[in-house]
Amino acid sequence: MSDGQRAVTITEVAARAGVSISTASKALNRRGQLRNETRERVFAAADELGYQPNALARSLVQRRSYTVGLLSTESADRFNIPLHLGLENALGAGRVSVFLCDGRADPERERFYLESLLSRRVDGIVVTGVRTDARPPLADVPLPVPVVYAYSRSADPGDLSVLPDDEQGGRLAAEHLLAAGRRTFAHVTGPTEYAAVRDRLTGFRAALAEAGVALPDARVRCGPWREEFGRAATAELLAARPEVDAVFCGNDLLARGALDTLRESGRRVPEDVGVVGFDNWGVLAEGARPPLTSVDMDLQGLGELAARRLLSLIEGNRESGLVHHPCRLEVRASGGGPAVR
Amino acid sequence: MSDGQRAVTITEVAARAGVSISTASKALNRRGQLRNETRERVFAAADELGYQPNALARSLVQRRSYTVGLLSTESADRFNIPLHLGLENALGAGRVSVFLCDGRADPERERFYLESLLSRRVDGIVVTGVRTDARPPLADVPLPVPVVYAYSRSADPGDLSVLPDDEQGGRLAAEHLLAAGRRTFAHVTGPTEYAAVRDRLTGFRAALAEAGVALPDARVRCGPWREEFGRAATAELLAARPEVDAVFCGNDLLARGALDTLRESGRRVPEDVGVVGFDNWGVLAEGARPPLTSVDMDLQGLGELAARRLLSLIEGNRESGLVHHPCRLEVRASGGGPAVR
DNA sequence: GACATCTCGGAAAACCCTTTCCGTGGCGAG
DNA sequence: CTCGCCACGGAAAGGGTTTTCCGAGATGTC
Structure with missing residues (x-):
């Protein structure tokens, strides 16, 4: 004290x-x-x-601070928590500490934090976001420290970005629902401007196609990432095509909405209709009726991956381009597929 | 690059x-x-x-690093995000950066991080948690830097802890429901081991008592912080006392459960029954049917407060004891009280 | 013209480490 | 006995700042 x-x-x-x-x-x-x-x-x-x-003195002479910056660009998001945990896992062992900065989706603020990190002589920077769409690189000049984009993608192909494999996640959902014998699919998801929305759909459709099942555009509903839209879109879908027996949702919030509408329309889940969400957002998925089967992006693993790559860049290795980290499926009740492995 | x-x-x-x-x-x-x-x-x-x-060199000579540590003890939690934001707001202006460490509810890890922060010569430390119950202080020896506990409470009365005013939050809920003319109250909340549970109830009851309304223990249900319990407890409550017209829930998850059970039992919210939650967890409250009125602990404000106090301690001022930060009510539809101001 | 007072800018110490380079003494080999 | 080597530990040079102290010149006052 x-x-x-x-x-x-x-x-x-x-x-x-x-x-x-x-x-x-x-x-x-x-x-x-x-x-x-x-x-x-x-x-x-x-x-x-x-x-x-005194780590300060040590850093000064070693020219290595054993710190990295975690710069979250979009406004603070729950995605950042597991990402940070993963980062810590991979860095903590190497005794690297992390500076957390929240850019609040404000480029000005982002620049301010970047300067601050640079002046603190961080060994590297991880930029996180909430979108997998390409974003302008952190700075238009070469930075004196390596940068990796995690759950965020730099428009500069010379940069390294690590991303969840949304396409594979979509496949996972399809395979799970197919295995439960579903035949008539629908997809309720977010705005098409999101690369994640397009990628998940692509993977989902591809896996369905391989099984000889088509997913016409009429059964794909895009809208805001909100529960209310999940409910409304599902209602429309059921009205247009009552025999739908599988709904894949672009995130868990939408899935919650879908689940509610299905139950209230008299359908049993998973007996009559299977539902799979995306994000595997703990409390939301567990509290659902029935508990929601959901694709998990393993953000913690993604964070670990990002940290390892950053460390590698710090060692002086050159890496760039896109790295995808696989999703996994958290099987609960709503999918009705095979029991948990 | x-x-x-x-x-x-x-x-x-x-x-x-x-x-x-x-x-x-x-x-x-x-x-x-x-x-x-x-x-x-x-x-x-x-x-x-x-x-x-070079901030390192500067810190060395100034004996002030302009960094603080944010040590979150319990496993990473969504509460930490707004807390961190508030911290940054209040510190960023003073150009102080924050080291984020997640203790994962592991004392060993916590000690490790503490040492790391100390060796980096942080100017101060903020300890956050997810419980307002007293916890053992960070170390049993006096630390060379000031510490403040935010949404976390040190058992040492010589330490400074800033906490949400749960009692006042409970009053807020009661007043809102009373204003809407409710008469028969119930409370669905978390485990009684949580100080927050007891405090919220105390405030709630006190405000009811002032209005001449009693809340017998039979209408207070304590259980796990889960949606499922919210549903079950509400069902029991309704079975025992069908004329209940107001339910105050200890958090939004429970409130979601309550809302579902009420709707499915044929009650209209807010016409027949008013519901107020706690936490004002954005997506959850907004997506509810109807949108949930909820007590907001203003964690960002709490974070700012913690930061200001820490800065004051760093200046050399002596402060200790408990500081409470008031909650506010986020009025949506479920309470049925007076419209948003 | 002497002296005090300002204004401006430099020299050097200090902050706390790491690391390179060197010196010393002991030992074995030839 | 000499040489070379090794194990051990010390001196000193940084690393990049801030800050204190001081000196030199300019200006003002009597």
């Missing part, structure tokens, strides 16, 4: 251990050739003094 | 401006007495070179 007393420095540790500063440094960092006895004396001294090396 | 070229230092700026290093420093930081012409020459040089001061 109380501030004031200066932190203990390596000088004091060295003095107490009766060695020079450089020897203390070597002992503490397990460098150089030291007698065991010396090393231990230094450690003991450090311990007794409660020595905490 | 490309790494390698050394960052430009103040030495180069000084050389280019034809002044000494110290003069350059003074110019850049608007310190000391310099002719305007000199100052401008330095700025121009800095600009042309794209100079970014």
Whole structure:
């Protein structure tokens, strides 16, 4: 609590251990050739003094801060939590800390944070977003540190972007519903301006086609990412084509809406109609009636992947282009497919 | 993108401006007495070179890193997002960056992060949680930096904790429902081990009592924070006391469950029964039928408050104890109270 | 003309480390 | 005995800033 007393420095540790500063440094960092006895004396001294090396000074001389910036561009989003967790998993082991900055979808603010990160000499930057659509790169000049875009895609092909494999996610949904014997499919999803919307549909359709099942445009409804739209679109779909027995939704919110409309129209899920969502948003999927089967983008895994790639860039390797991370299916009740593996 | 070229230092700026290093420093930081012409020459040089001061070096000499740690103890939670936003609002202006660490409810991990933050010489630490119950302080020894607990409460009364005013939040709900003419109240909420559960109930009851309305224990249901429990508890409540015309829920998930059960039992909300939730969890509240009126803890405001207090502690002021931040009511349709102001 | 007072800008110490380079003493080999 | 090598540990040079202190010249006052 109380501030004031200066932190203990390596000088004091060295003095107490009766060695020079450089020897203390070597002992503490397990460098150089030291007698065991010396090393231990230094450690003991450090311990007794409660020595905490000053990372600032260390960074200065090593020219490596062991920090990275996490710059979330779009306004704070729940997607960032698992992403950050994954990042920490992969970085924490290497003792890298992360600066979190929320750009709030404001380019000005983004620039401000970028400068701040640069001036703090981060070793790298991860840019996250909530869209897989290409966005302008962080800066129009080459940056002095490596950058990776995670759940966000740079328009510059020289940049590295890691993204969920939406197309494969769409396939997953189709395969699950097909396996349950569904024949008449529908898709309720978000605005077509989202690359994710188009990719998920592409994968979904492709898997259906391979099974000889068609998904005409009339049974694809695009609208806002809102529960209300899920309900309304499903109602329209049922009115136009009552024999629909499978609905794939572009996210879990829409799926919740679909589920409600289906139940209220007298359909049983999953007996009469199978439903699969996207995002696997915990509380939402679990609280649904019945619990919602949903495609999980494994954002944590995505974060880990991004971190590993960033580390690799920091090592000096060159990587660029798009990297896709596979989705997996979280099977609950609504799909009616085979039980959980 | 490309790494390698050394960052430009103040030495180069000084050389280019034809002044000494110290003069350059003074110019850049608007310190000391310099002719305007000199100052401008330095700025121009800095600009042309794209100079970014090295925050590491600056921190070292100033003994102030202008960074703070945000240590979230419980596993990553959506509560942390608005909290972080508020923190950034209040800190960003002072150009303070934040290190984000997720303790994952693991004391070991928490200690690890604490050490890491300390070694990075953060100026202060904000500890966040998802419970308002007292928790053991971050360390059992006095820390060299100030700490504030936000949406988290240290068991040490010498520490400073900022918390939402759950009691007042409960009153808000009661007043809103009373204003709509409700008479027979019920409460569906989380486990009684949560201080938040008890506080919200206390406030709710107090406000009812002031209006001469009683809330017998039989109409208070405590259970897990899950939608399913919201549905089940509401059903029980209705069976035991069909004339219930107001339900206050301990969070929005429970409220969603309550809403569903009410609708399916033939009640109209808000005409027959008023419902108020807690948390004002955007998508959940907006997507509800009808849209859910909910108590908002203003976590962003809480974060700002925490940041301001932390800054004050960093300035050297002494503060301790509990600080409560008021909740506000987000009026939508489900309460049936007076329209939005 | 002497002296005090300003204004401007530089030299150097300090911040706390890491790392390179070197010196010393001990040992084995020839 | 000499040489070369190795193990160990110290001196000192950075790393990039800020800040204190001081000196030099210009100006003002009597």
